[in-house]
């Protein structure tokens with residue numbers, strides 16, 4: 028399989044879907060001539076022109092609002108919100124319009140819109156450009172929420188998201204853009220709502236999302252050297268959530284650690300813990316542990332930012348604490 | 351503008367249907383038969399009819415919390431509307447939306463909206479879809495004077511102006527946003543003045559005068575269809591009833607209401623049609639009676655319709 032970066036994989040998915048379906052178009056701030064703030068949409072403007080790769084004013088509300096209207100009218104918009112933090116500016120359009128139109132209208136509307144946005148700390152981008160806010164979106168019926176951790180997942184999941192007839196939040200991680208990995212050749216999709224076992228093991232289950240999958244993989248190496256075999260489950264789509272794969276893994280290991288980059292309090296990891304407790308308490312041999320960010324905004328100074336982001340070391344220690 | 355007799359009667363009947371629908375809904379609400387919030391449109395009929403009567407099947411409408419009139423003017427089915435107000439399974443939204451979320455996608459009616467000002471970007475988006483698909487469609491967005499202070503107004507007008515979208519932004523300036531009079535909520539008297547900030551035409555008309563609305567809308571729709579871009583159109587009007595049913599209207603006085611009733615949009619058309627010899631007072635009465643029967647049938651349909659099954663609670667969240 029050829030190697031590709033996460034960013035190239037997303038770019039390839041956009042290109043292929045735009046070639047396949049003329050109803051697909053992308054819009055956002057600096058996505059056209061500039062190729063996107065992180066370079067993800069590079070080359071698309073040249074290939075598809077200003078009618079389908081649309082530079083917008085700094086108007087998040089209009090970016091999402093017009094996308095919802097266009098989706099209701101039959102198109103398949105793929106708007107980009109430059110940083111996930113800016114979603115706060117257009118939440119009404121996502122929460123109260125896109126997510127609810129189908130239900131409010133008695134199933135008589137569909138909103139096939141894929142919002143691409145970027146989460147994550149690790150760039151020194153500080154409090155307003157680094158958050159992981161996925162839990163906001165998983166609380167809203169009508170949305171789907173995708174958080175890919177590898178180039179192959181990013182490509183296959185983005186294609187599925189664009190073809191999905193529901194509004195999808197596609198959350199990329201800025202630190203992952205430059206990471207490489209094998210990506211299958213030819214057309215392929217990864218279904219939304221299907222987890223992936225990123226490493227098999229029998230002793231402890233780690234459920235990790237996005238960047239934290241890589242932290243968990245690093246921790247797993249250290250732990251393996253000490254004779255502890257962890258199994259890493261990457262939900263990939265957190266809404267809908269593939270509960271079965273998580274429960275099956277816990278049935279095997281009896282122990283669960285959940286790792287997310289978001290602020291732990293009120294984070295999505297709490298939902299996973301609650302589900303496992305409610306549905307599979309008897310499978311557990313130890314209390315569930317959650318690892319997430321402390322209850323503070325994302326700091327600027329690299330020293331502080333490092334302390335903020337959950338580390339492989341903390342995962343190792345937490346796993347070991349389970350005995 | 352010259353209208354055939356049939357056309358005039360059609361416009362008139364549409365206004366009468368809106369008024370009758372709304373006054374009937376008011377009664378039903380007062381009797382405790384309609385749950386939730388109901389915002390009625392009585393007094394503003396000329397705006398909906400003057401604009402919507404000129405739309406084509408491929409066109410779109412984004413409506414507001416005060417949206418019944420817009421859907422009636424678009425040819426919505428009053429029986430399905432009442433069924434929705436009553437929360438019945440047979441309603442437009444299977445009882446899941448209610449008054450504030452009535453929609454009919456088959457009529458390009460993108461829904462009433464519980465969020466003030468939310469319709470502007472939605473309509474711009476539908477207009478974008480028309481332009482993208484080159485299908486000669488346009489989108490109309492209704493919104494209130496209060497909504498013109500929202501960020502969505504600015505972003506939607508700006509983006510529509512640079513993209514030259516086929517959209518008509520129709521501000522129904524009824525001089526209040528709930529209790530806030532226009533002079534208390536914005537430092538202008540004509541919302542249409544704001545058009546100049548976006549380099550698009552802005553026109554302010556007497557929203558209680560059907561033909562004034564019609565004429566302004568005709569030009570705005572023509573511009574949109576011919577690729578000349580958006581128009582901001584303001585219709586000065588007044589709502590007869592409270593903001594929502596149950597509102598005691600402490601923020602306005604009876605004289606103000608009465609002065610507007612002297613400018614009643616339906617009476618004005620009626621007078622003109624009688625003067626023109628389009629119909630007699632007798633025929634006028636017959637129209638009201640006919641409409642009343644249709645509306646009453648709609649109410650009966652709604653009342654006799656089944657309530658939703660509890661199992662439907664979790665349906666229609668996602669699309670396959």
Ligand SMILES: Cc1ncc(C[n+]2csc(CCOP(=O)(O)OP(=O)(O)O)c2C)c(N)n1
Pocket residue numbers: 415416464465466467493494495496497498524526527528593
């Ligand atoms: C974003 C938002 N803010 C506040 C409200 C509460 N609200 C409902 S209607 C309304 C007044 C709207 O005034 P206007 O836009 O002039 O429309 P009108 O009711 O006069 O037709 C308000 C404040 C809301 N529904 N949505």
Ligand SMILES: [Mg+2]
Pocket residue numbers: 494495496522523524525526527528
């Ligand atoms: Mg108002």
